[in-house]
Amino acid sequence: MSLVRQSARLAIGRLAIAWLFAPLAPSVTAFAQTDSAESDERVAATHEGPEPALDESAAKERFARLDADILKEAVDRGARIGRVEIVTDDVFDPAKPKENKRLYRFANKVHVETRDSVIEDVILFHSGDMFDSRLLEESARLLRQEAGISEAVVVPTAYNADTNTVDVLVNTRDSWSLSADLKFGRSGGKNDFGFGVEEKNLLGTGQKILVSHKSNVDRDQNILGYGDDNVRGTRVRLAGQYADTSDGVRRALDVGRPFFALDTHWSLTGSLLDERRVDQMYDLGEVVDEFQHRQEQVTVSGGWSHGLVDGRTRRWLAGVTYDQNEFRPSSDVPNPLVLPEDRKLVYPWIGYSLVTDDFRAVEELNDIGRTEDVNLGLSVNARLGYSSTGFGADRDAWIFDMLGQKGWEPEPGKLVFVDFAASSRFEDGRSENTIVSAGARYYRRNFGNKLFFVSLSGTTTNALDLDRQVLVGGDSGLRGYPLRYQSGTARAVLTFEERVFTDWYPWKLVRVGYAAFFDSGRTWGRDPRGTESLGTLHDIGVGLRLSSPRASSGTVVHIDLAFPLNRNGSIQSAQLNIETKGSF
Secondary structure (H helix, E strand, O other): HHHHHHHHHHHHHHHHHHHHHHHHOOOOOOOOOOOOOOOOOOOOOOOOOOOOOOOOOHHHHHHHOHHHHHHHHHHHOOOOEEEEEEEEOOOOOOOHHHHHHHHHHHHHHHHOOOHHHHHHHHOOOOOOOOOHHHHHHHHHHHHHHOOOEEEEHHHHHHHOOOOOOEEEEEEEEEEEEEEEEEEEEOOOOOOEEEEEEEEEOOOHHHEEEEEEEEEEOEEEEEEEEEEOOOOOHHOEEEEEEEEEEEEEEEEEEEEOOOOOOOOOOOEEEEEEEEEEEEOOOOOOOOHHHHHEEEEEEEEEEEEEEEEOOEEEEOOOOEEEEEEEEEEEEEOOOOOOOOOOOOEEEEEEEEEEEEEEEEEEEEEEOOOOOOOOEEEOEEEEEEEEEEEEEHHHHOOOOEEEEEEEEEEEEOOOOEEEEEEEEEEEEEEEEEEEEEEEEEEEEEEEEEOEEEEEEEEEEEEEEEOOOOOOOEEEEEOOOOOOOOOOEEEEEEEEEEEEEEEEOOOHHHHHEEEEEEEEEEEEEEEEOOOOOOOOOOOOEEEEEEEEEOOOOOEOOOOOOEEEEEOOOOOOOOOOOOOEEEEEOOOO
């Protein structure tokens, strides 16, 4: 009974500590995803944030220091890796007086540290392998991607000339992986909320479980999820989700061995999505149409590569995709304004991927208090397939999609990133559902702890499928306006933002930043259900940013107050937005 009581006290203690991180918990997202989500790329600059959790020099001072000349000698002699030492630090460091408090000691006690076997399964080298400093750097990046690890440093610490071996230290700091997933958000005049429990490093094994309820402008959801990015050290990823929603149901499964590192030579993956939902179409921030949408999608794919050659990884891909979409009137709107046509695409495809190895580890650019791994090299992914009635599809069509990104550093402290994406379906001699997007981001470090940021993005379409919309509003770049405010066939959004990173670290739990911004955007063309474009819209505003380097969420809470400059009587004079995002 005493063991049961002790276990119960530890569980209650972990949940109590988790509530401290609840305001910084991320919005609930699927563990298994079939569509690639847009993400902000994090860019390098010449600025170091205050008080990093770990750094290379500290790790070397803590253990033996390996002189650069000695390391060069080891490389020239073809040294191999000797002893690999794994050191896992707790969430809070009791060696620091400000973290040697009763609450923090209790949090460390109830936290289950990441197991050494999990770290061993992630790193790309083992004792006896040929020493390669590049593998140490990439291993640190892979460790920092683990949800249960907030920081990771991998450094050589000693050279034994007699055995011609280099000892290596793998030093990580755990993050608080149990999240009491309680949140409230407001964007574009609409509220959303959620509650539940999410564990991203179950008993230190790297496995994820999710039990949650979420409510937003689209639907209410009860979600069960499970994920493991490295099943029993095999590099196989397994992720599944079941969601019972107010407008349907979603089942998702993703399993396979991906290209987990730059020098990986093969991959084999599969994914499945079965979803029933109600899609709502918007104009001027209001729902103007809706319909039921049933989607079934299955993809099986494999890939082959020579690995990393001359700083570049080229991969050839092949697969088969089944994608069926059916549309029916909803119970609330039996006569929709526009009902999309059903689509059934069955197509084999081939693909090509290029990744250039130009990664940088930096701090305080799009996050606060965390190491950010960014790639300035050229990255390209392209895919071409052919859907045929002979395969069971309802049409013959060529299907094409591609995306890419490239970064430059004109001079220290200044960076430019450009990205592009294009997709289209060619059938009956014409292009359908053609979407072309491009964007550029500029970062300039100024005034010490401040960062000037400019973003410009644009999208144009042709013959867009009627279940798709091009929108701009409070949730897509114009923070001073209602969400999904203006619709059209093309859009552009421009943002100027001054970011301020502070040293303020209340209770050693939350890092604080500020922002002042100006947004400008508009749409062109006429959505079949929408009004004419209102022209170019502008807003200005200020915001508070909160992030916890202790938590595993890796998200930033945005609290923005924005003022529309082209306001009419139908919208408020100010918009308060509270939401979590993946960047500053």
